[in-house]
Amino acid sequence: MNAFEAAEAAALKSKRGDLRWSALFAPWLLLASVAALAQPAQPVSVVEPTGNLKPQYSKAQTPSPQQLIETWRSFNQNMTDKKVDTEQFQIIAYRVATGKIPRAFLQFQIFSSQADPLAWAAQRCPGRTRPVEIQVYYQWSDDLGAWVPQGGRGENDDNLCSDQTLWTSDQIEQVVNPKPLPTPPKISRADVSTPPAGSPVRAAIMDALRPRYESLFGAPIVFKVETLRVAAGFAFVVVHPERPNGAPIDQKTWTKALTEQCFQYPASVEHEYWMKLDGGVWKVGVKNDMCADDSISQEGDLIGAPPQLAGLDQWPEREFMPLPE
Numbered sequence: 001m002n003a004f005e006a007a008e009a010a011a012l013k014s015k016r017g018d019l020r021w022s023a024l025f026a027p028w029l030l031l032a033s034v035a036a037l038a039q040p041a042q043p044v045s046v047v048e049p050t051g052n053l054k055p056q057y058s059k060a061q062t063p064s065p066q067q068l069i070e071t072w073r074s075f076n077q078n079m080t081d082k083k084v085d086t087e088q089f090q091i092i093a094y095r096v097a098t099g100k101i102p103r104a105f106l107q108f109q110i111f112s113s114q115a116d117p118l119a120w121a122a123q124r125c126p127g128r129t130r131p132v133e134i135q136v137y138y139q140w141s142d143d144l145g146a147w148v149p150q151g152g153r154g155e156n157d158d159n160l161c162s163d164q165t166l167w168t169s170d171q172i173e174q175v176v177n178p179k180p181l182p183t184p185p186k187i188s189r190a191d192v193s194t195p196p197a198g199s200p201v202r203a204a205i206m207d208a209l210r211p212r213y214e215s216l217f218g219a220p221i222v223f224k225v226e227t228l229r230v231a232a233g234f235a236f237v238v239v240h241p242e243r244p245n246g247a248p249i250d251q252k253t254w255t256k257a258l259t260e261q262c263f264q265y266p267a268s269v270e271h272e273y274w275m276k277l278d279g280g281v282w283k284v285g286v287k288n289d290m291c292a293d294d295s296i297s298q299e300g301d302l303i304g305a306p307p308q309l310a311g312l313d314q315w316p317e318r319e320f321m322p323l324p325e
Helices: 003-037 065-076 117-124 169-176 200-217 251-258
Strands: 045-047 088-097 103-111 133-141 146-153 222-231 234-242 271-278 281-287
Touching: 045 065, 065 088, 065 103, 065 133, 065 146, 088 169, 103 117, 103 169, 133 169, 200 222, 200 234, 200 251, 200 271, 200 281
Parallel strands: none
Antiparallel strands: 045 088, 088 103, 103 133, 133 146, 222 234, 234 271, 271 281
């Protein structure tokens, strides 16, 4: 074998060795790539403090992350424990959806030039072991000609130290890009009925409501029915829960279940429900909070109920969609 042939043989042997090593390590390389893709998303950007002590709601058609931060700061500027005038913000997620009703979303962590997000959180919220991370949903207001925060997760009403669970990616998509509302069945007001006491339909509807109350207050629970309208597999219901002898739920049981901050009282409480017949079973579609007295009589559109159940010929155009719980 001459020198050229010897060199060629050595090169071939080396190449075969490289191939064997590549075959051996290829699965590990693939796993490493997958692991890298599975890592949490890196911050999109960092918003520096503006030094503006009187931030304003943004009027920009397509607001930047900084403009949305300033809008959020303006919303909180009268709350001492929510002021962040010199802090920085790591932007984790940022969305602006244009359309008939413009919507925006911002997710960020707070820190400072002296402390990273985790250290800043520990300083601001003693004992905290994770960064202060906040999600804010905004909607454009034609009345104000500006963006307005409408809700979010990760902050308390009066401070920034919430342990609230953040929205998932699916919930964020629901907030920013909600699905079209279902089309209600076409009926007339004459098609609306009130099933009488003792009827199977009335009993089935009450049975669907009862577990919510019995899990809180214990059995037995019966209902004084204030309103019951049924049509086309939908129902609008207003009930007063009580004991079988007509007595209200005792105050001690009520307070233990709902706390002393509840705005409703056992003797006068009423709750509203929108319900839908699904596979032969009545299910709750929309309900108001146990302690809230706000009406949901015009929220049947969320489950596709006919407006005649609310005494309307058509649903008003919806401006605000409910935020995920």
